Amino acid sequence: DIVMTQSPDSLAVSLGERATINCKSSQSVLYSSNNKNYLAWYQQKPGQPPKLLIYWASTRESGVPDRFSGSGSGTDFTLTISSLQAEDVAVYYCQQYLFIPLTFGGGTKVDIK
Amino acid sequence: QVQLVESGGGVVQPGGSLRLSCAASGFTFSSYGMHWVRQAPGKGLEWVTFIRYDGAIQFYADSVKGRFTISRDSSRNTVYLQMNSLRAEDTAMYYCAKVGYHDPSGHPYYSDYWGQGTLVTVSS
Numbered sequence: 001d002i003v004m005t006q007s008p009d010s011l012a013v014s015l016g017e018r019a020t021i022n023c024k025s026s027q028s029v030l031y032s033s034n035n036k037n038y039l040a041w042y043q044q045k046p047g048q049p050p051k052l053l054i055y056w057a058s059t060r061e062s063g064v065p066d067r068f069s070g071s072g073s074g075t076d077f078t079l080t081i082s083s084l085q086a087e088d089v090a091v092y093y094c095q096q097y098l099f100i101p102l103t104f105g106g107g108t109k110v111d112i113k
Numbered sequence: 114q115v116q117l118v119e120s121g122g123g124v125v126q127p128g129g130s131l132r133l134s135c136a137a138s139g140f141t142f143s144s145y146g147m148h149w150v151r152q153a154p155g156k157g158l159e160w161v162t163f164i165r166y167d168g169a170i171q172f173y174a175d176s177v178k179g180r181f182t183i184s185r186d187s188s189r190n191t192v193y194l195q196m197n198s199l200r201a202e203d204t205a206m207y208y209c210a211k212v213g214y215h216d217p218s219g220h221p222y223y224s225d226y227w228g229q230g231t232l233v234t235v236s237s
Binding site: 040042048049050055093097100103104105107 | 230
């Protein structure tokens with residue numbers, strides 16, 4: 001199975017500051033046939049289901065604020081929140097969907113400093 | 114708007130069975146694959162199973178293979194998860210989720226909509 005490793009486990013950032021979450025896959029999730037990275041990011045707030053933020057590693061889902069951005073390729077990926085807002089407090093998960101079983105990272109908890 | 118509503122969760126003894134349902138609306142159900150994803154209390158997300166848009170292909174996590182069965186009924190816009198031989202480690206919130214990308218090949222892509230979940234507790 002593909003192991004997705006997120007870092008850090010948690011971080012606290014001041015309002016308006018940048019938050020950066022890393023995700024590393026044990027194998028490349030770049031599919032050579034279409035040159036797409038099969039990597040998604042989700043946000044989960046307490047008591048709620050996950051919400052899709054980013055897919056294909058860098059495509060923002062409709063309605064997601066542009067302060068959220070995804071980058072990276074192959075095995076190393078990053079989710080960046082450019083200016084943290086109070087409503088961004090949540091746990092963030094990366095997921096690879098190239099290989100079966102689909103696998104998630106362990107999650108990164110983001111709080112306000 | 115897309116809605117996914119799970120039902121069927123509850124408390125069951127080890128070795129017992131349960132069938133979860135997920136009623137879908139707001140999109141062309143017969144055009145999209147569906148996932149079940151679970152989350153144990155206080156833990157992360159675990160993918161469980163996927164079914165192709167037409168029901169012809171299913172994939173399972175090793176942890177549930179041979180015990181769980183996913184199916185769908187396009188006449189009812191509903192996807193099901195039959196869970197047999199339940200274990201304590203199956204205790205979790207179970208979410209159904211719509212695949213965000215239509216591909217006739219049946220590849221399980223990311224999920225763009227999730228239900229609110231239904232809680233399954235396996236305990237004696």
